[in-house]
Amino acid sequence: IHMATDDRKNAAMFFDQAEKQNLRFAESGMETNNFFASEAAFALAENKRKQFSDISFDVAGSRLEKRQKEKSQLLKDAGTAYTRVIQYRSKRMFEAAFRIGEMYENYAKAWFGQKRTKLDPIKQAVFERDLYQVTASLLEKSFKPYEKLIQIGREFDSLSTEDKKWIEDATNKLCKNQIRAGDMIVNSVGAMYDAPIPGEIKEKPLHYFQYLKQLNETLKPLKLKARDFFLNAYLYLIELNICPRSAQTCLDRFGQLNYMIGNGYEKLADRILNEDYSMPSGLDDDEREELIFQLEDIVFELQDNAIFAYEDAKNWAESNNARDSKWYSKIMQSLARLSPDMYGKEFFPTKTVCTDQSWAVRTDSADGWCGESPPEDGWSAAVSLVNTTFSGFPSGNPRMLRVPDTAWTSAYFRKDFFLDGKPRKSVIYFALAGTYRLFINNTVAIEDSVGKGPADGYDSLSNIGPLLRGGDNIISLELTRGGSRNSEVVLCLKTMLDTTQKYSSSLPLIKLATASSPESMARESAGDTVGQKITASPETKDTIAGKPKGIGDDWYVKEYKNRGELLNAIEDYEQRTENTSEAIRKERLELQKLRVKEEYIDSKITGLKKEIEALKRSISEMKRGK
Numbered sequence: 015i016h017m018a019t020d021d022r023k024n025a026a027m028f029f030d031q032a033e034k035q036n037l038r039f040a041e042s043g044m045e046t047n048n049f050f051a052s053e054a055a056f057a058l059a060e061n062k063r064k065q066f067s068d069i070s071f072d073v074a075g076s077r078l079e080k081r082q083k084e085k086s087q088l089l090k091d092a093g094t095a096y097t098r099v100i101q102y103r104s105k106r107m108f109e110a111a112f113r114i115g116e117m118y119e120n121y122a123k124a125w126f127g128q129k130r131t132k133l134d135p136i137k138q139a140v141f142e143r144d145l146y147q148v149t150a151s152l153l154e155k156s157f158k159p160y161e162k163l164i165q166i167g168r169e170f171d172s173l174s175t176e177d178k179k180w181i182e183d184a185t186n187k188l189c190k191n192q193i194r195a196g197d198m199i200v201n202s203v204g205a206m207y208d209a210p211i212p213g214e215i216k217e218k219p220l221h222y223f224q225y226l227k228q229l230n231e232t233l234k235p236l237k238l239k240a241r242d243f244f245l246n247a248y249l250y251l252i253e254l255n256i257c258p259r260s261a262q263t264c265l266d267r268f269g270q271l272n273y274m275i276g277n278g279y280e281k282l283a284d285r286i287l288n289e290d291y292s293m294p295s296g297l298d299d300d301e302r303e304e305l306i307f308q309l310e311d312i313v314f315e316l317q318d319n320a321i322f323a324y325e326d327a328k329n330w331a332e333s334n335n336a337r338d339s340k341w342y343s344k345i346m347q348s349l350a351r352l353s354p355d356m357y358g359k360e361f362f363p364t365k366t367v368c369t370d371q372s373w374a375v376r377t378d379s380a381d382g383w384c385g386e387s388p389p390e391d392g393w394s395a396a397v398s399l400v401n402t403t404f405s406g407f408p409s410g411n412p413r414m415l416r417v418p419d420t421a422w423t424s425a426y427f428r429k430d431f432f433l434d435g436k437p438r439k440s441v442i443y444f445a446l447a448g449t450y451r452l453f454i455n456n457t458v459a460i461e462d463s464v465g466k467g468p469a470d471g472y473d474s475l476s477n478i479g480p481l482l483r484g485g486d487n488i489i490s491l492e493l494t495r496g497g498s499r500n501s502e503v504v505l506c507l508k509t510m511l512d513t514t515q516k517y518s519s520s521l522p523l524i525k526l527a528t529a530s531s532p533e534s535m536a537r538e539s540a541g542d543t544v545g546q547k548i549t550a551s552p553e554t555k556d557t558i559a560g561k562p563k564g565i566g567d568d569w570y571v572k573e574y575k576n577r578g579e580l581l582n583a584i585e586d587y588e589q590r591t592e593n594t595s596e597a598i599r600k601e602r603l604e605l606q607k608l609r610v611k612e613e614y615i616d617s618k619i620t621g622l623k624k625e626i627e628a629l630k631r632s633i634s635e636m637k638r639g640k
């Protein structure tokens with residue numbers, strides 16, 4: 015009657031009295047009526063929920079705080095009443111459990127949508143961070159009521175259509191709220207990154223990057239919280255055996271955030287390396303050099319932090335069966351990039367460029383001979399010594415080369431090659447007789463004006479990565495003959511490639527003339543060498559009278575205009591390989607899900623066995639009169 019006239023106060027009083035009367039009957043040993051008691055509790059809860067829904071957060075200041083307290087108290091009172099409905103095990107218990115979760119959701123929505131007051135930009139960022147955090151916490155409180163509803167449903171062999179609908183709705187909301195709550199924590203990090211940086215800091219590169227580095231450190235615990243939340247959400251949904259797609263989304267978010275912690279440091283270091291800043295005006299050379307030195311120190315520290323974070327992320331991924339995710343691959347890729355000595359071999363392919371018949375040589379120093387626009391004429395193919403190789407070389411299988419023309423004083427060798435990725439760890443090995451200057455991309459890498467070769471027969475030059483680049487590259491060698499002896503060239507470059515970055519070719523291939531006087535080269539091949547043993551190559555059929563097969567025909571010039579076309583010719587093969595790898599990844603993902611389910615079932619079986627043993631012991635003790 016009171017509800018029909020919208021007299022909520024008196025209605026609530028009578029509903030409360032009905033429940034208390036039923037409780038007194040139970041305490042006195044009299045017959046109770048839990049049906050009417052549960053109906054009274056449900057009506058009382060609905061009354062509170064209606065009042066709860068009527069309160070909005072569209073005001074500010076003290077009025078907002080007052081409404082928040084009122085809404086929070088109504089949520090608590092309604093939740094208590096709905097919980098009693100569940101305890102009565104009445105027909106409304108499914109709806110009661112659902113309403114508790116729904117009210118926490120609605121409160122989270124109202125909290126996030128509250129009226130904002132205008133604040134200082136920094137304070138505004140902190141306010142938004144806290145707003146996201148509280149909203150996430152409120153959403154988390156909806157998990158238990160929805161889970162309770164699902165668990166109650168599993169206790170029954172058969173359910174009505176209406177009860178099934180409540181369970182279905184609760185399942186959907188539970189799964190969606192896992193992702194929504196996690197995203198709220200992630201957004202709280204973003205709110206701090208969006209905070210404006212004071213102009214006086216931004217104008218000074220050193221202070222600016224120190225500020226960003228410190229911001230990364232400050233926000234790391236919050237990033238870890240978001241990462242761990244999604245991992246626990248994934249395990250939670252797997253354990254409940256619901257929403258496989260949502261569980262997979264949570265696992266992907268975990269992998270992404272696991273990667274992003276280290277990536278934040280790495281990206282900041284890259285900004286400094288790419289000179290994403292403006293030098294302050296008025297600095298002299300010494301001041302500029304000192305500033306660059308200090309920024310380099312920050313880069314080293316950031317890269318160290320990135321390595322530590324990536325290694326932590328790697329261990330987390332491996333201990334949680336996430337090796338097959340794309341984010342684990344990115345973590346290993348980043349570790350290989352930052353620490354190639356330790357991780358490069360596991361991830362980056364190795365490319366070698368060694369001396370062979372494809373090298374070009376000339377005996378005159380024409381303009382641009384070692385640059386990107388070399389002269390078209392005057393080149394010949396360097397000739398190997400009756401198809402011999404240089405044994406005992408530390409890398410590759412280089413051929414020992416000589417100049418086709420025996421009457422020369424200085425020779426100019428050149429090799430154009432393409433790197434389908436960004437070079438990382440690189441080293442070049444070489445054995446040269448005579449004085450020389452070795453160029454990489456038209457820059458002198460090393461020179462010897464004396465002509466005294468190394469005692470062990472070959473020399474090496476490491477840390478040449480900065481001279482190389484992704485795409486077209488050129489190795490050039492200016493060699494001056496040492497006395498009357500024939501001067502040989504043996505060289506091999508080895509580099510790790512970050513193939514996640516793609517490049518195209520623009521250098522034309524040099525057209526080589528037919529090698530001259532091959533018979534004389536064959537006769538001279540038994541003369542002086544660089545000091546290493548010469549061994550016959552098994553491919554002796556490829557050379558006829560000292561002339562490399564195909565050099566005179568220029569077959570590769572006719573078929574490919576540049577290396578870009580050569581890469582396009584194998585693009586279909588690479589695409590098929592990529593598709594196959596993706597199919598394998600999906601199969602591994604399915605196996606991973608099955609392993610997780612298997613572990614869950616095994617743990618349940620173990621728990622049941624323990625319960626059975628405990629029951630057996632209890633029965634045994636009862637039989638003995640205990």
